[in-house]
Amino acid sequence: MSAPGLAIPFGRDGGSRFLPALTLLMVFLAGLALAAVMDLERTLARWDQSLTGTLTVELPAATGAGDKSLDAALAVLHAAPGIQSATPIDRAATAKLVEPWLGTALSPADLELPRLIDVRLASNGHADLAALRAKLAAAAPGTTLDDHQLWLDSLARFARSAEITAIVILVLIGGVAVMSVAFATRTGLAVHRDIIELLHLMGAHDSYVARQFERQALRLALIGGVAGLVLAAAALFALSQATNAVSLLGDSVTLLPPLHLRGWNWAVLAVLPIVAGLVAMATARITVLATLRRLP
């Protein structure tokens, strides 16, 4: 005698064929959405880290004051508390920054470019930006001080929007998965009505019947989930190669941030089939119990 199998012949209903394919798709999409959220957070953290603790001082191009304004601004910056360094960016480097938009036909001398000073704040110091702005304006009229707050605020808004979108996608995927499992379970209950009645008449509690559906839902969701995870991993790998290829065209034309998932990111993704299995199991149980409650 072999080990006891499921009393209900699930292999004979359509739900058994439909559920793994559906779970595959759900886990694949959820994997991509989750990977996007995790990579986005990493990218934003990196941008935030690189922008926080820096200031940019901009001296107007056409003051006619030449390097005197620059020297005055540098003097103010070096004397200010909480400033670690203040490095003027030379004209050639500034011209390089606008090269993607203006091309290389014009020489830096032809362009009236503002002078820029890259300022690094001391990590443990506290710079009084309002006072610094006032002193810079007095020493070199027309000078502006950019603490990148506008850019950081935009990034934060973008990050929140992207995260909310990804979470909505994940919730929708979860909702569709739950509805699909419930539908497949109801179909299974209808198809196997005779055997379920037989089990009841033998004295089976609803939970006994529910366990049969749970085991089946878990098995099918795990099969589909693992396949979906493998496909998602392959797609993410291909995507990371693609983003690397785009950035290889040149430093200044990195259209997409390189996709780079760390070890714990993969661990989170690896949990997806298990989550899919547990969701399928719980949905099957609730659906079966709710349906059987209406029987005599």
Add this chain to the structure above:
Amino acid sequence: MVRFENVGMRYGTGPEVLRDITLRLDAGSFHFLTGPSGAGKTSLLRLIALAERPSRGLVSLFGEDLTRVTRAALAPLRRKIGIVFQDFRLIPHLSAFDNVALPLRVAGVAEAKLRDNVREILEWVGLADKLDAKPPTLSGGQQQRVAIARAVVARPKLLVADEPTGNVDDAMALRLMRLFEELNKLGTTLIIATHNAALARQFNRPVLHLEDGELQAAAVTRVAS
């Protein structure tokens, strides 16, 4: 053991298929249930087997008033009842052994304990060499015996059989009836629905006769062979 008082039953909002049924089956009794097709025999057996609830009247099984029993409490009562279905209702993808073992597994009996029981019952119905056979590979008579083995494996107090001899030849019918008699001698209460009046006469047991959903006034009769 089984008591019905003025019981009526309908499916959904349809007409009553059973009307004013009053009967009593004592522990250890053996009754035949006869009547033409459509008289309500299967519905009455389904009521006794707790597959349906009555629309009206009092049904009492094993001393429990069913109007007061919760749905969850029906399961332990059902475990005291064995059912032989007219169409066997064996599970085709399970072996004869697993089909017969099912009521014990449902009741949570450990695998090690149920093996000997199942083998013994299949031996009793003459199918010791068919343990691993799937129902579709068995003849009608063999399937019927697997269905009987499944109905009795958990030692039910009450056995309900719907046309158990309807799909087998006369010799096999007689053999199955002898098995039921043996069970009855062991203390199981039996009620067997049959079209076969000759068979009922042959076994000299009380007969409940249904006509158009009603038990006939002089229904409980003992027919002399």
